[in-house]
Amino acid sequence: MRTMGLAGLDELVEALGRAGYEVFGPRVRDGAMVLAPISGVADLPRGVGDTQDAAHYRLRDRGDERLFGYATAVQGLKQVLFPSHELLWRARKTPIGFDVEEADATPPKPRAFLGARDCDLRALAVHDTVLASREYADKPYQQRRDGVFVVAVTCADPGGTCFCVSQGGSPKPQAGFDLSLTELLDDDGHRFLVEVGSERGAQILAEVSTAEAVAADTDAADALVATATASMGRTLDTEGLHDVMFASADSPHWDTVASRCLACTNCTLVCPTCFCTSVEDTTDLAMTTTERHRVWDSCFGARFSYIHGGVVRESGSSRYRQWITHKLAGYQDQFGLSGCVGCGRCITWCPAAIDITAEAAALRASLPATEEDLQTVGETR
Numbered sequence: 001m002r003t004m005g006l007a008g009l010d011e012l013v014e015a016l017g018r019a020g021y022e023v024f025g026p027r028v029r030d031g032a033m034v035l036a037p038i039s040g041v042a043d044l045p046r047g048v049g050d051t052q053d054a055a056h057y058r059l060r061d062r063g064d065e066r067l068f069g070y071a072t073a074v075q076g077l078k079q080v081l082f083p084s085h086e087l088l089w090r091a092r093k094t095p096i097g098f099d100v101e102e103a104d105a106t107p108p109k110p111r112a113f114l115g116a117r118d119c120d121l122r123a124l125a126v127h128d129t130v131l132a133s134r135e136y137a138d139k140p141y142q143q144r145r146d147g148v149f150v151v152a153v154t155c156a157d158p159g160g161t162c163f164c165v166s167q168g169g170s171p172k173p174q175a176g177f178d179l180s181l182t183e184l185l186d187d188d189g190h191r192f193l194v195e196v197g198s199e200r201g202a203q204i205l206a207e208v209s210t211a212e213a214v215a216a217d218t219d220a221a222d223a224l225v226a227t228a229t230a231s232m233g234r235t236l237d238t239e240g241l242h243d244v245m246f247a248s249a250d251s252p253h254w255d256t257v258a259s260r261c262l263a264c265t266n267c268t269l270v271c272p273t274c275f276c277t278s279v280e281d282t283t284d285l286a287m288t289t290t291e292r293h294r295v296w297d298s299c300f301g302a303r304f305s306y307i308h309g310g311v312v313r314e315s316g317s318s319r320y321r322q323w324i325t326h327k328l329a330g331y332q333d334q335f336g337l338s339g340c341v342g343c344g345r346c347i348t349w350c351p352a353a354i355d356i357t358a359e360a361a362a363l364r365a366s367l368p369a370t371e372e373d374l375q376t377v378g379e380t381r
Contacts, residue, residue: 001213002194003184008209009067009192010041012151012179013114015207021112021149024080026073031059033073035080038114045070052159052344053233054353065190068115068183071159072343076120076272077113081144082127084269084296088279093288103140110147117155119164119343121176123272124150129335130275149200152177156224160233161344163357167236169342171228172221179205182221193221234344236357237364245329248363249321257359258317260352265298267346267354268323273339276304299323324356 004012016023017039025038028045038044049062050070062069090101113120131138132145152173155162164170173180178201182193193213196202248254268274278297283290297304300319305312313319331339340356347355 001218002196002205002210003191003213003217004194004208004210005189005191006041009181011208012204013038013040015204016112016149016151018207019149019204020110022109023112023114025114026068026070028059032057033059033070035073035075035077035113035115041067044068044115049157050159052161052348054161054347054355055349055351056160057348064185066156066183066185068153068181069157071155071157071162072117072119072345073115074345074349075270076123076343076345077116078123078127078272078274080111080113081124081148082131082138082141082275086140086294088292088294090292091290107143107146110149111144112149112151114151114153116150116152116173116177117164117343118152118169118171118173119162119341120272121150121152121173122164122167122169122341123343125176126273126331126335126337126339126341127275129337130273149204150177150179152180152197154180154182154221154225154228156183156228158228158231158233159344159348161347161355162232162342163234163236163344164342165229165232166234166238166357167338167340167342170225172225177201182224184217184220184224186220188216188220191217193217234347234355234357236340236342236360238338241360241364242329242332244360244364244367245325247367249325251363251366253359253362253366254317254321257320257354258315260354261300261316261320262352263300263302263316263319264351265300266349266351268298268300269296270345270349272343272345273327273341274298278304299326324359327356328360 155171327339
């Protein structure tokens with residue numbers, strides 16, 4: 001364990017730049033906390049916090065000097081590593097036919113992320129499994145993912161929609177980082193407790209001015225994590241949740257949710273683990289060039305399940321059921337993990353204030369009380 005001050009954090013960003021990384025960190029833009037390129041501490045949101053609840057998001061003045069005093073950025077790492085719009089190929093008309101140009105295969109400049117939360121890292125692990133670890137890997141994702149450097153930061157002030165602890169997470173990053181910081185601001189000054197998570201992290205940290213951590217620093221960090229753990233804005237009962245979701249397939253509660261759901265797709269756009277895409281083909285007005293792009297899509301779209309001349313999930317209730325059941329249960333069967341990391345973004349950004357934790361609790365309450373009965377209902381359905 002080491003500690004460093006604000007000057008050391010600036011040195012860290014500079015060291016990453018010298019190592020060839022494009023550094024992304026939290027920045028305030030258009031009244032929201034976003035992930036964007038940074039060049040130093042001056043770009044970070046000093047003294048800015050956020051207030052989040054169902055259908056509610058506001059930035060606020062914390063009245064202190066914390067650089068990472070917010071809960072989560074609007075979107076996680078997905079927007080950089082798995083972008084919403086991506087060229088796949090381009091075809092140009094020739095006198096005798098057409099030539100096809102593949103998308104630029106040049107590996108992108110490696111990225112470094114400063115300020116990633118534990119929920120972001122666990123979402124990254126989900127995408128590593130879904131997009132990069134199966135038989136047919138997503139090559140563009142792999143190219144962007146390879147060489148990524150992560151400087152994670154402990155979440156000291158969870159939002160009103162956070163429930164990462166319920167999903168097995170923690171305010172303190174647990175794994176998947178090269179360096180992890182805990183921001184301390186007290187009578188002993190403004191500093192960061194640094195934990196090394198990889199050999200690359202150690203090499204970069206060697207270029208930064210640090211000091212050996214003392215017991216008071218680690219104690220302060222532990223106290224901060226304990227307070228944050230007890231401050232989750234939401235909880236989700238995950239005991240037997242897999243069986244609850246599948247046993248609820250015919251629940252009338254889906255119609256109740258659908259009566260509120262606008263099918264706006266906000267929840268899937270901000271979700272750090274959703275990965276559904278579609279393709280769009282466009283031709284220029286001269287009819288000489290055609291492009292195919294991959295774009296984010298959503299299972300809430302009315303035609304997302306279109307196949308062989310018909311739509312599989314025509315109703316809003318069936319589409320919401322598909323999303324939440326896949327997220328909380330289907331992922332386990334398909335990928336061996338949960339599709340929800342408890343970041344709460346889907347709750348915050350739903351204009352109808354639909355709360356995934358509340359809906360899961362309502363479904364649980366409508367089912368038989370015993371585990372044996374629950375499994376029987378699930379098998380029957």
